[in-house]
Amino acid sequence: MSAMNNQGRPTGAGEATSSNSIQTYTGNRGLRLEEPLIFELDNPGACGVDLDEPDAFTSRLGSLERKARIGLPGVSEPDVMRHFVRLSRKNYSIDAGLYPLGSCTMKHNPRLNEKMARLAGFGDVHPLQPQKTVQGALELMDTLAHWLKELTGMPAVALSPKAGAHGELCGMMAIRAALAARGEAETRTRILVPESAHGTNPATAALLNYKVDEIPATAEGRVDLAAFKAKLGPDVAAIMLTNPNTCGLFERDIIDIADAVHAAGAYFYCDGANFNAIVGRVRPGDLGIDAMHINLHKTFSTPHGGGGPGAGPVVLSAALAPFAPLPYVVHSADGFKLVETMGEAKVDGTDPFGRMVAFHGQMGMFVRAVAYMMSHGSDGLRQVAEDAVLNANYVLASLKDDLSAPFEGPCMHEALFDDRFLKGTGVETLDFAKAMIDEGYHPMTMYFPLVVHGALLIEPTETESKKTLDQFIGTLKHLAKAAKGNDKTLFTGAPHFAPRHRLDETLAARNPVLRWQPAAPKQAAE
């Protein structure tokens, strides 16, 4: 008998029908809302701002006045609000659940950091107003530099790069400048890059016209030391190595690698994307590294924002420090001073290779990172690395018998699996990942690193609780068991419960539609 309350309203769950068999009038499915493009909401005459027309004046536009319609839609404030709120609900986020993307360090983003970045003294200052009116902003930059130098054991840092890949470019430019100062820019033309490297590493080397030479990995997932040494020579400019590497492993031979690189007269660039594993416990400066970028949006928790903005400061060894780009902050008799021209740098005794960006870098990210660092302190940051590594090892240990792990542990901050456990099941890594979406998770990084087949790279980060991890582990065990039991129902056509089914990426690339176009005007009725 179905339950009712005393007004006669049924209070039971009723009879379930397959959700897919019902077509709604709107296309919405309860809280799963469809939303047109903003251009399709155009209501000519509506406007989301109130601005008064200026008093009459004589234009100084000469012959360059724009007269034609731009094509922007008219939408009121409440409708703009609703549009973007509805769009937001189609997104997964770290605030809403575990986001175990390997190599991406999706950790909690504290809102204190957002508040600090919005203080008028930081958010509402212009990069080119007189320096005496921005002493606090320069102090903030100097504070960030100090923390980064202490945490890495490196003597200098270039703050201006706008993202990790931009930081790589900056570090490699500093290396190139140091080689040029030695008269070896033309003779050292080769960069050694492990085959497990992030794609940005070879792309960066290519931007500088270097020849990229791949170093093979050992069966243990680390750089093959002997093969690496065999590739060294007088034409090598640098090695670009990620440590901990993209298999989630610490490069055990890193000091030997650094020594060999230096003995060959080359420099050691380290990709610092995985710094979260070692912050507060290992200092790159103690490993013989010459340059390393730090993704403030990974280790220091500035929000990823759907793909940026990031920030990629680069710490530099004493050998590279003089070549750091403009601008940089120094202490002077009048307080903090921003050195922003070659002339000032010459007086300061440095030899910058040039400038990476207009202005001074991602100040908004600097403030957030400093707030994060101050909150943790030296003790909290060390705990970050320990808990990140502990969480990853817990995932690895709990799943290694259900999934398949290509390398022995312990791992660092991320656990790597391959697709051997799916062999013969007809389920691919991609299907497995898409089934995770139906279970309410963002999938892990898939098919990277390239050195293992069908890679599944899981980085839980330190801000996940044991209870969250246990549920996640239970989910993956459940899915692995289903796949091995030849039950493909969870995988075929997954995801079923997301705002969209799998999207046709081939169609998108073959016939690129990269912008909205107004419909062709209807022909007038005869």
Place this chain on the structure above:
Amino acid sequence: MRYLPLTENDRREMLGVIGAKSVDDLFVDVPVRARRAGLVDLPKRKGELDVDRALSAMAAKNVSAGSVPFFVGAGAYRHHVPSTVDHLIQRSEFLTSYTPYQPEITQGTLQYLFEFQTQVAMLTGMDVANASMYDGSTACGEAVLMAHRVTKRKKAVLSGTLHPHYRAVVENISEVGGYDVEALAPAVSGATEDIISSIGDDTSCVVVQGPSFFGDLIDLRAIADAAHAKGALLIAVVTEIISLGLVTPPGDMGADIVVGEGQSIGNGLNFGGPYVGLFATKTKYVRQMPGRLCGETVDAVGERGFVLTLSTREQHIRREKATSNICTNSGLCCLAFTIHLSLLGEDGFKRLARINHANAVKLADALATVKGVEVLSKTFFNEFTIRLPRSAAGIVDALADKKVIAGLPASRLIPNDKSVENLLIVASTEINTDDDRAAFVAALKEVL
């Protein structure tokens, strides 16, 4: 520590599952001499209140733009950003999501990127735009590299209209890539003839900023014709994107690539970053474009959806053969741009541009009445250059003591050049009131 959920009990249990005695066992692969036993020499953890106090004290040492009559532009502009913008970009689903690599659960991000690309293409008068670059200056550098790929030539001509920082960024990326740059002397006005005469048969592209660094409006048509006649591309740079509400867009004047700084729409000054680089071009060049692109497609049941596309240009697929090493865009800043521009709409955007222009005209007229001041810019949008009777840097410094932030002395970015020493570049946007302008004029009279 408030951000760390594991308890000591959890840690013990988890180590048990792993089969490790202590967390040190997990760091065994670190060479012994690099293992740090103690803490680094930095302060220990702080509660929220203490961090707030420390950083608020630092922030309080700055003169914020909103607290004084403020007239600095030069590539970053103070505009009013509606409250809705900052609320929406702080929604968890936008703020704390990653690059939309799983399109089924990131349609929110992908759809606004598609809207952003459309808006940028419309404003610039171009066919297509990408999903943003780091900022205007890096977009400019990437545009030059793209022109080299398209034309298979290696020399860029940078006009004297270009922001000196943009010029420095292009020179830097060109130098390491083995490309040539011919940079023309800073041009306060009348740059067109010099630009045209510097375009040669080996020129890959000519880079022209309009409104120029000094505020001048630039008619690109003759330059575009001259460039195209020599097989070169015209790269137009727009650092004040609000200008496109009132000024003929580069796409209508023959530009092949338009790059710009989008900060003025939706984004605060933030002492120089994060900002949002705009990049637009013609359809025929789309596969040579750097950066992320979002495209429309359908899902397995035929419903419209969006995905990142043409990624065979990008580093994670192409590695050393990629069009660029760029891995991120400026996602949340594009979102702010898209929301603000949606609120403005056609009417609001154009009116905002007219207000900016009117305010700059009023200010220029007011400053022209001050003895010893000469307004050099004949045509301009919301920024113009004046010549002062002596070093502009000293005058700006003195005005700052009178709580007026007067503009940018050109010498700060163009040092050791006598011809610009007395020049002041002044911007006036919708934020400036009649009182602000009166305060500027009064303070300037006192200082001169």
